Amino acid sequence: MRIAMIGTGYVGLVSGACFADFGHNVICVDKDSGKIDALLRGEIPIFEPGLDALVASNVKSGRLGFSLDLSEAVKTADAVFIAVGTPSRRGDGHADLSYVHAAAREIAANLRDFTVVITKSTVPVGTGDDVERIIKEANPAADVAVASNPEFLREGAAIRDFKHPDRIVVGTDDERARTVISEIYRPLYLNQAPIMYTGRRTAELIKYAANAFLATKITFINEIADLAERTGADVQDVARGIGLDNRIGAKFLHAGPGFGGSCFPKDTRALVKTGQDYDAPLRIVEAVLTVNDNRKRAMARKVSAALGGNLRGKTVGVLGLTFKPNTDDMREAPSIPLITALQDLGATVQAYDPVGMEQARHELPDITYCDDAYACATGADALVIVTEWEQFRALDLAQVKQKMKQPVIVDLRNIYRPEEMEKAGFTYESVGRGKA
Incomplete structure (x- = not known):
């Protein structure tokens, strides 16, 4: 053809x-x-x-x-x-x-x-x-x-x-x-x-409905993560416990800093507008958008809390800038509102991403870009894992600690185990894994 x-x-x-x-x-x-x-x-x-x-x-x-x-x-x-x-x-x-x-x-x-x-x-x-x-x-x-x-x-x-x-x-x-x-x-x-x-209209709606449903799953588990933190539960076990139910499924139940990318944010917004145009409001999708937007900046408060509630004069290293691994796409990436909020709170930000830094410079021109993860940790009061690149899953923790000003890691993707980080001498904060 x-x-x-x-x-x-x-x-x-x-x-x-x-x-x-x-x-x-x-x-x-x-x-x-x-x-x-x-x-x-x-x-x-x-x-x-x-x-x-x-x-x-x-x-x-x-x-x-x-x-x-x-x-x-x-x-x-x-x-x-x-x-x-x-x-x-x-x-x-x-x-x-x-x-x-x-x-x-x-x-x-x-x-x-x-x-x-x-x-x-x-x-x-x-x-x-x-x-x-x-x-x-x-x-x-x-x-x-x-x-x-x-x-x-x-x-x-x-x-x-x-x-x-x-x-x-x-x-x-x-x-x-x-x-x-x-x-x-x-x-x-x-x-x-x-x-x-x-039918043609049905196919068009299938695409939007699929993306809105997946965005809803992400937002749901993020809200459960907040509850887990406050009650001493572990959101990863909760996600596994509900994901094993084949009516629910395990995918898109990973707590984190909120969804981004080229599809979910714009498609959920467009679906909400379509619902309004046809007098069929989509209240659940509207709530998903609101919760997700608020969550991205709320992650900066999590970083601030890990440093005693004050970021003035502090240096924060950010690992991962793209909205997900294996892409250079910065569209609606959670790193953007997170870093902006960190700067608003008085922090100096340095960052590293394996492939996304050229694209990130257009969105975040006033941060320092580093050559690798260890350079990003150098002199940092806190290190924040924002994107779960494979390169960040097996860092030499002793080297990271030696290079940091303070051994504080905020893991927004839960790629490390709390007990492992405690043993390595870090103050470690993750998402939805509360302490009973």
Whole structure:
């Protein structure tokens, strides 16, 4: 199949490379000439394990290409995927669909034979209707079917998620579109990946509902963690105790500083706004947003308490800046409000992240960036673990203690055992592990 992928961001680039690896001919299109030039030089603009090798092998095979020219890519395509950004619209939290609408108009002008236009971007219910209307108005003669095919990729594990999905959701009532999309995903039949066909609006809502539910699980266990701290319980045992119930499941029950990233914050906000627009308020999701926003800054008070309630003149080392490991994504990362709050409380902040510091400099320009975890500990009154990178799970604790001004560690990801840290001579604070 011939595929045009509009957008070379996280979703577009991963999807395009994986489709090419399935054997399809894929052209990834973007308006950012700097990004396309970099890709043509073999430079990958995002950090995702395995993506550089996957892109390189498929470019070498001739199945994957990059272009600024949308018209040529669309004219020859059997399927056109829209994988552009849908950030939160400034001021009201709605999803900004301007990039989706602009792509639809440009696609419309270049359609030739029957083409399936597939929205891969995360979009509110009814966006497929808008895309179809825009295409029909711009090109009434177009032989086109518009479908929804939301992505369910975890940053840091996106290639595996794409090639071994839990499910593939396709929203369309058009039989010709189903035939094309079935052929695109045919290589996954060997993995017995279930393809779920629904109405277009249903597919759009499935994506938002999934993200909102996972965000709710995270927020729920974070609130239980607060209760565990005050009652002397251990939230990790609580999470395991409820997660073993297969009606609940163990995933997304890890207490921490709150969720971030490119999906959960913006998608939960957009879902709340959609509910308001349709007079079907989503009170649980509204509460999730409020609790999560408050939690990120509350972690700074946890650090302050570990240092006696006063951060004036203190140096705090922060390990991990990205919103999760194995990505350089700083969007809505808990480290940002945490560090801002630490600075507001009078602390000087120094930080280290294995891959995210270049991106972090744009968000946090006024902190000191260190070469490694031990440099980050040097001279620190407290060391805060914010992102659970593998590199932080087996630190030389004796060396860390020797370099710190005070042996205080605040572990917001619970990657160490309290008894281990006590034995090593640290004042140790974690999340949701109270002392009876």
